[in-house]
Amino acid sequence: MALQTHFDYRSPTRIVHGTGSRTQLADFLSEEKPLVVTDKGLVSAGVVDSVLDVLTRAGIDFVLYDGALPNPPARCVHAGERLYKKAQCTAIVAVGGGSPMDVAKMIGVVARHGGRIERYLGANKVPGVIPPLYCLATTYGTGSEVTPFAVLTNPKTQNKDPVISWHIAPLVGILDPELCAALPLSVGGPTGMDALTHAIESYTNLLANPITEGLALQAIGLIGANLRLACANDHEIRATENMLIASMLAGMAFSQTRLGNVHAMSHPAGAQYGIHHGLANAILLPYVMEFNLPARLEKFAQIAEALGADTSGMDLREAAQAAVDAVWELNGDLRIPTKLSAYGVKRAGIKRMSAAAMTSGNVTVNPRKTEQADIEALFSEAI
Ligand SMILES: [Fe+2]
Structure with missing residues (x-):
């Protein structure tokens, strides 16, 4: 059935699934100070609170960045990078659909490897690992919680260009249906x-x-x-x-x-x-x-x-x-x-x-x- 006689299959992301599985975040982050990347809509809908409560109850210090935009431009990434560095974070948590997860991946790239995010567009331009990345999906669309892709929108070319690297695949993807139960x-x-x-x-x-x-x-x-x-x-x-x-x-x-x-x-x-x-x-x-x-x-x-x-x-x-x-x-x-x-x-x-x-x-x-x-x-x- 398949055309490929040679292939190299990888799937590095650990998957944690189940109702209430977001609570496991506390175990993963007990030694970390995470930057929590999300968007303002998810904050006002109360979805982010249900994740932040897990961190607060476990006594985990975190910084919230709610500046991820749909079709994210580079400024979203660098604003998050500045916050990550200023607060001396050690890990990244993404709460969202594709845009917050992609922004989180790209914050990880520039926070660890420096320079503008545009430098890393294309395949295999990221030279090494990024900070530990935990992705909590709030929609059932992108699959970004397991992919090695992040898409950046370039306002100059009006196109969307990907960062493609296994180094940006999340460490853990958390699938908790309670986080997207109320999708209209x-x-x-x-x-x-x-x-x-x-x-x-x-x-x-x-x-x-x-x-x-x-x-x-x-x-x-x-x-x-x-x-x-x-x-x-x-x-x-x-x-x-x-x-x-x-x-x-x-x-x-x-x-x-x-x-x-x-x-x-x-x-x-x-x-x-x-x-x-x-x-x-x-x-x-x-x-x-x-x-x-x-x-x-x-x-x-x-x-x-x-x-x-x-x-x-x-x-x-x-x-x-x-x-x-x-x-x-x-x-x-x-x-x-x-x-x-x-x-x-x-x-x-x-x-x-x-x-x-x-x-x-x-x-x-x-x-x-x-x-x-x-x-x-x-x-x-x-x-
Ligand atoms: Fe898609």
Whole structure:
């Protein structure tokens, strides 16, 4: 099934999962003074307090940095670095979705290795380990609690560029469903679709290997069975728990394989129009799946089944198409619009976004060979 005959699988992050598992933070940090990195929304929602209480009760001295922004620019990172150094912190705790976790990783890089964060953009530019990093996921989308990636938004180029290094993979990822129990549909839907996009892009791309295929397909099944329910009602803690696991599994998969055209396109759309990462992915996913379908008929048929479609009696092409239809249906149930224009993305930006997308390493691993004209056509359909 996999194309890769040679691969080098790594997954260095310890995973702690379960309701109330945030309390284990006290054991990990008994000898540390952590900088707690988060955003103001999570502070005002009271989510951060439920983590800080654990530290306070254990008598652990900490410093709070709530300046992580969505699509984080470098100034977020360096403001956190200054606080880390001033307070002489020794560890970092991230409480959040992707942005606080990515900011925490990048604070770790500059706090330990110095200079501007831009110096470390690209693959394997981080020269050594960062301070011990503990990530508590408050959404079930990014999987950043297990990945070696952090994404920085550059206001000058209006693009998003990654720091890629196993040195920035968190030491421990904590999955406590109580931290994301109250995600409303408007947040849970798009973030869950980000996780689905990770899983589908990883499962079908050129670098998939037997380990990542297992992780990704398991994630797809869990998302198909749980995302609607997790968003439907705050009390569906088991569905939320399963979504957290799915997001983490997808993160483990794409840590090895990278992604595909959806992420290549959603990054410039996010950088240039500010559209939420998960929303951009959710909207782009079925268009890119249509494009990739001829290159991965069997895998698309497997995705359809994992998402709960009944493909019995269908030929292979119809079964593959059922995967695309299942994603349209899921987007509809989650009230996600069908076009990027609903969030201000303009046709006038197609050339510029497409040129930026073509610089992404995700295009080169996309299962169907892709030229800039293909990306422009996909944007044209999806706007
Ligand atoms: Fe993503």
